[in-house]
Amino acid sequence: MKNTPSVEQHLEIYRRMLLVRHLEESLGALHKEGRTRGPIHRCDGQEAVGVAATAVLETGDKVATTHRGHAVYIGKGMAVHPVVAEIFGRATGACGGRAGHMLVADAEKGVIGGNAIVGAGIPAATGMALSMQILGTGNVAMCVFGDGAAQTGICHEAMNMAGLWKLPVVFVLEHNQFGLTVPSEVQSPVEDLSIRAAGYAMPAEIVDGNDAVAVYRAVSTMVERARRGEGPGMVECKTYRVEGFSTSDMGGYQKPEDIAAWKARDPLIVSRKALLGEVGEAQLAGIEAAAKAEVDEAFEAALSDPMPEFSLDEACNPYSEAH
């Protein structure tokens, strides 16, 4: 099929999904020990969306994501250590410990960036696309956003302008069935939110969000047309949030049978099965062991890294005389 990732590309997507999974599970374990700070929003079971969608992008392309953005950070090329160090507020973190896990950015990698105001990533990506169009860079902006964000007013405003001006932006809807603790059917009169794309004159495709290959194919098609100057597109990726809204979520509102059904179709299981037909068990086992070791090393290093020192007069501090 058109735009199917090569085996090498799929292996790299699988490897990055593994990194994210180990990252999330390690955070969960440390949270239980009381060693994390503030809420953490895990994306276990949704890795295929953030990783496979951003695997399509080039370094000069930009992505804006949500408060649940770990898969996008790693998918767009950030190393594990600066992400983990940021989550633990270390001086060595991607943003020197100032951002925390929801707001990570790496401008050189094109991660601009996490956003914890639900819906705000949508105009963020649209604005970057506007800049790209004016400068004629040939790059593409992407927004990974959730079904909760799709209900905001700013989503309509931004998508209307994206369609109107044929901006090079791709909207990747990570439909995980919940906005906060409230199920999607209690938030929207329509099940398939991407039918709204028609109102912005943009094409849309619905895919299995737990199938990295399907996500990659659909996003590739939209990125290609955006890069050709044909305007925005949307991909609605159906997935499920198997963990709570955040580490502070007490749970109790998700059906155990739904969680079990989605866990049986975990993106790691789906990709492993597909890859096993292409490469040997030994190669996959090797990738899996290496990913776990990489994450373990990143945690070990980050947890012993220095904490940042507060200062009022650094050049980038808006309170300083330098501004």
Add this chain to the structure above:
Amino acid sequence: MAMMRYAEALNAALREEMQADPSVFLFGEDIGRYGGVFKVTKGLMEEFGETRVRDTPISEQALTAMAVTAAMTGTRPVLEIMYADFVPLTLDALVNQASIYNYIWNGQVKMPFVLRTQGGGGAGAGAQHSKALDSMLAHIPGIKVVAPSTPADAKGMLKAAIRDDQPVVFLEHKLLYNTRGEVPDGDETVPLGKAATMREGSDISIFATSKMVVEALKAADLLAADGVSAEIVDLRSLRPLDVNAIVASISKTHHAVVVNEGWRFCGYAAELSATIMDHAFDELDAPVARATLPDMPIPYSEPLETAMLPSAEKIRTAALKTLK
């Protein structure tokens, strides 16, 4: 020097900066084909084309958020928000986006965008088109807020704002657009954050911005007839604030009136008053007086609106009271 209207001076600044830097672009409601509700962008779409001068849908919230990220990725957007009363629609982009990233992302991004808007009363525009929301904007760290009163400053400060790598909110006033003044020729910028003494005096210092500078200058004439020598300081920039200029003037006059067209409670005049307490308390011979809008919505009917707005007469009254 050339005699120009305030709106023409702004237009000249936009044209010159767009000619000099292809990354500067303009967007906003009615700014292209129509040339702007106050004609500030007249002729610019014809000169620079529809890619760099965009008429937009009525979408202040997303437009402002888009200006933030466009600015982080290589362009210098100048966004026009038609009325300052619409600024509350832009606040997430300013408070939760623009103001944080330079610091939170540890200096990874620059954010060179300008949000131009105009506020203020006196034109019969009613409660949703007449406000000065200066303090709401100046409250946000990481964002500069400026409000020039003369055509020369309007041009020089807008050029400086467009070249600034930090977000700048540029406050204009609907009743200043037709005022005239000498504007220097050529590529002259006026630094942001520097006050200007508009009239020297020895008895009392009056601090104001935007149209309130015009009122303060009229008040100085009235006070002269009262035998009071008033010094008028145009702060020009609300944030960063030229504290040195404030202290220097009060050290001379030992009395102060602070003027702002916004609401009184938690208003910009209150911040000025506190700043004077922090930096010049020992120089004061009397409490600082405030001339502001009362804490009410702005009514439509002319006598009602006129009765509310701070004016030369009210500034004079405040000055005489604190001098007693």
